[in-house]
Amino acid sequence: MTPLPTAMAPGLGVFQDAFAAALMAPSPLPPSSPLIDRLIAQPGFAVYRNTVMKGCIDALQANYPSVSRLVGDEWFRAAAALHVRQHLPRQPSLVDYGDQFAAFLAAFEPARELPYLADVARLDRFWTEAHVARDEMPVTAEAVARLSESRLAGTVLSPQASARWAWFGEQPIVTIWERNRTADAADETQADDDAAEIEWQAEGVLLVRSEGVVEWTRMTRSGCAFLDVCATGATLAEAANAALEVDAQADLAGLMAQLLRAGAFSRLAFHETRPKEHRR
Amino acid sequence: MIEDRSAGVGLKPAHYEEARAAPADGLWFEVHPENYMVDGGPRLAWLEAIRSRHPLSLHGVGMSLAADAEPDATHLRRLAELVRRFEPSRVSEHLAWSAWRGAYHPDLLPFPRSAESLARICDNIDRVQTVLGRRITIENPSHYLHMVEHEFDEIGFLAELARRTGCGLLLDVNNVFVSGRNIGFAPETYLDRFPGEFVEEIHLAGHSVDPALGEALLIDSHDAPIAPAVWSLYERLIARIGPRPTLIERDDNLPSFAELLAERQQAERVLRAPTRQAA
Numbered sequence: 001m002t003p004l005p006t007a008m009a010p011g012l013g014v015f016q017d018a019f020a021a022a023l024m025a026p027s028p029l030p031p032s033s034p035l036i037d038r039l040i041a042q043p044g045f046a047v048y049r050n051t052v053m054k055g056c057i058d059a060l061q062a063n064y065p066s067v068s069r070l071v072g073d074e075w076f077r078a079a080a081a082l083h084v085r086q087h088l089p090r091q092p093s094l095v096d097y098g099d100q101f102a103a104f105l106a107a108f109e110p111a112r113e114l115p116y117l118a119d120v121a122r123l124d125r126f127w128t129e130a131h132v133a134r135d136e137m138p139v140t141a142e143a144v145a146r147l148s149e150s151r152l153a154g155t156v157l158s159p160q161a162s163a164r165w166a167w168f169g170e171q172p173i174v175t176i177w178e179r180n181r182t183a184d185a186a187d188e189t190q191a192d193d194d195a196a197e198i199e200w201q202a203e204g205v206l207l208v209r210s211e212g213v214v215e216w217t218r219m220t221r222s223g224c225a226f227l228d229v230c231a232t233g234a235t236l237a238e239a240a241n242a243a244l245e246v247d248a249q250a251d252l253a254g255l256m257a258q259l260l261r262a263g264a265f266s267r268l269a270f271h272e273t274r275p276k277e278h279r280r
Numbered sequence: 281m282i283e284d285r286s287a288g289v290g291l292k293p294a295h296y297e298e299a300r301a302a303p304a305d306g307l308w309f310e311v312h313p314e315n316y317m318v319d320g321g322p323r324l325a326w327l328e329a330i331r332s333r334h335p336l337s338l339h340g341v342g343m344s345l346a347a348d349a350e351p352d353a354t355h356l357r358r359l360a361e362l363v364r365r366f367e368p369s370r371v372s373e374h375l376a377w378s379a380w381r382g383a384y385h386p387d388l389l390p391f392p393r394s395a396e397s398l399a400r401i402c403d404n405i406d407r408v409q410t411v412l413g414r415r416i417t418i419e420n421p422s423h424y425l426h427m428v429e430h431e432f433d434e435i436g437f438l439a440e441l442a443r444r445t446g447c448g449l450l451l452d453v454n455n456v457f458v459s460g461r462n463i464g465f466a467p468e469t470y471l472d473r474f475p476g477e478f479v480e481e482i483h484l485a486g487h488s489v490d491p492a493l494g495e496a497l498l499i500d501s502h503d504a505p506i507a508p509a510v511w512s513l514y515e516r517l518i519a520r521i522g523p524r525p526t527l528i529e530r531d532d533n534l535p536s537f538a539e540l541l542a543e544r545q546q547a548e549r550v551l552r553a554p555t556r557q558a559a
Contacts, residue, residue: 010429012397013348019389020380035392035429043490043497044424044462048387055386088383092342092355093317132318135325161319212322 010035023049024085056084059094064101064124066180067117079108096128116171123177123205126164130207130214133162138210138263144256151270153237157230158267162209167202167224174203174218210263217262222250227264235271282308282335282369287526287547289540296326298537300333307544308335308369310527314342317358327366337370337481337527338362339450344379345404345418346391352379356411363412370481370525372417372450373408375401375438388421392429393437405445417448417480422500423459439475448480453514454506454529458487458498467513476521484514484547485529503532506543515550523551 010018010033018036022029022045029040039045057080061068068076083104089097102125105111106118139157147155168174175198204219206227219227222243229239243250259265282288288308291299299309309330316323330336340359343351363371376388391397409415418441420434432440438449451474453467460467486504490497506528518524528543 010392011348012346012391012394012400015392016348016377016380019391020383020385023385023389035427039425039427042425043493047424047490047497047499048389051387052385059386088385090382090384091352092344092379092384092386093314093358094386095315095318095323132321132323135320162321209321212325 023052024088026085053081053084055094056089056097057081059089059097060084060101063096063098063128064121066124066177067101067105067121069180069183070114070117070120070176071111079105079110082108096132098128099125101125116173116176119166119168119171119173120177120180122166123173123207124181126166126207127181127214130162130164130209133160133209136161136266138208139260139265139268141257141260143268144260153235154271155236156233156267156269156271157236157265158233158269159227159231159264160208160266162214163206163227163264164208165204165206165219165224165227167204167219167221169202169221172198172201172203174205174216175199177205178216206259206262206264208262208264215262217258220247220250220255222247223255223258226252226255227259230265282306282337282525284523284525285548285551287528287544287551288335288337289537289544290527290529290531291327291330292530292534293323293326294534295537295540296330300326300330302334302537302541304333306335308337308525310337310339310529312341313338313359313362314340316362317355324365331366336366336368337372337525338366338368339419339527340371340373341386341388342378342384343373343404343408344377344384345373345401345408346375346389346397347377347380347404348397348400349380351404351407355379356408359408360411363414370417371412371414372419372481374419374421375434375441376421390421390423390425390427392427393432393434394429395431398432398437398440401441402444405441405447409445409447415447417450418442419450419452419483420455420459422452422455423463424497426463435470435473435475439478442475442478449475449478450481450483451479451517451524452483452485453517454483454485454487454510455500457507457510457513458500461495461498468516471513471517472520474517474521479521479524482514482517482524482526483529484510484526484543501532502529505535505539511546511550514547518550518553526551 018032022032022036022040057077060080087100102118102121105121111117204224205216206219207214207216225246226239226243229242240252283306286306288310291309291311316327374388378385442449456467456470484506485502486506487498488501488504489495490499526547528540
């Protein structure tokens, strides 16, 4: 193979530093090295800039459909472009790109008049995380029913890898998210009609993937507190105490039935057999 | 096993059900492994169901072999896990870079083809082949930029990669057409010179014209049917080098599964035509 006569190329890493900077720089592009300047001057350079930006924005829009429907395509893509410049994907799989988008929206000045937007984004994010979480078999209601009352108190139920839950104390985030997640994206007028009917109240939710499909169920504040404690590896007795602290009237039997129906737990263990105890 | 005279189709989630149900007449599918780098869930379950009936090819877009850095260890491990699980007939990647200093740019970016980049890419291909325990094939990318700094032409560079690392080559005919138009060379000449002995797979896809510059700048957009000019180049190539597994690629503006199968049939007619001379 005979090398072609050429201008002297810079080192590969030097080239990549300069090319990557020009790729993501805001327009108009600042001057760079002579090589990069010759590339930037060609119309083809915009193809790379557009493809990279479009790839990131498309991935964000696919992962935040409720946010996109709430704010509309143009607003979403403009906000997403700003987010992309701050947080390029860290890895080539874009399936779960955008883990910082809710935090970005929470601090995003133009989103201030939509105070629910960041929390709606959190729920879109929950959906994605539940969708790609590892496969686990749920603990069944029958398995729990076989336990004696005394055994139950020392039981540890671990939430499914796909389980995500949150309590929103000030706004009906779940209702807003749900209507925009499941609605026909083209039906914009319906969204406005829906908004009028929403009762402005606190809400909670639990998302779990079941048989390959991400499903969700409303969750009380005490239910969310219960799950928070279960996630630490504590016993059902401790989780029940946490739930009752939040709401002394909490229906614990009803809550357990709801959680087991949703397939919220993947592992059933007993306090005395926990590895932590063996180390003593 | 993917036969030389069989054409495959790029697999998209919208077509999972039809892909699984399609007759297993040699029909194979290709996916970007990046879309399956997840811990669990329905994507993997679908791919497993389809793989149980059809051969599969993993066509990576994110290994960034032409970056002046080793392949990302996490990405490589995840690819190796998919290779173990799905036992694909072929694993391929691009002559391009995309990940740099911890940031991923979702595109296939150009670089000066120099002795330095040749050595780096050979090392990176070696590394990937060692971790996967198998050979990979490398695809010619689409070009949009003139770069006078190239020390080597693309065909010589690719052939050298194949000789030094034992990797195969994946020849994308649409990329040759698009690049020829964009940076000014005759695609026939390029294809006539391409070393057929290294070609293990061929890609066919549609392109579009730049919204502002029209025909002067073609975009490798994978959002349209394969152009007649690309079909002609493909026929010319197959007549010279003989049949090779050929993929119909479509990533955007997705048509019905039946339309993709019709393009696949068209490719198989070319693959099964009596060749003037098998190389």
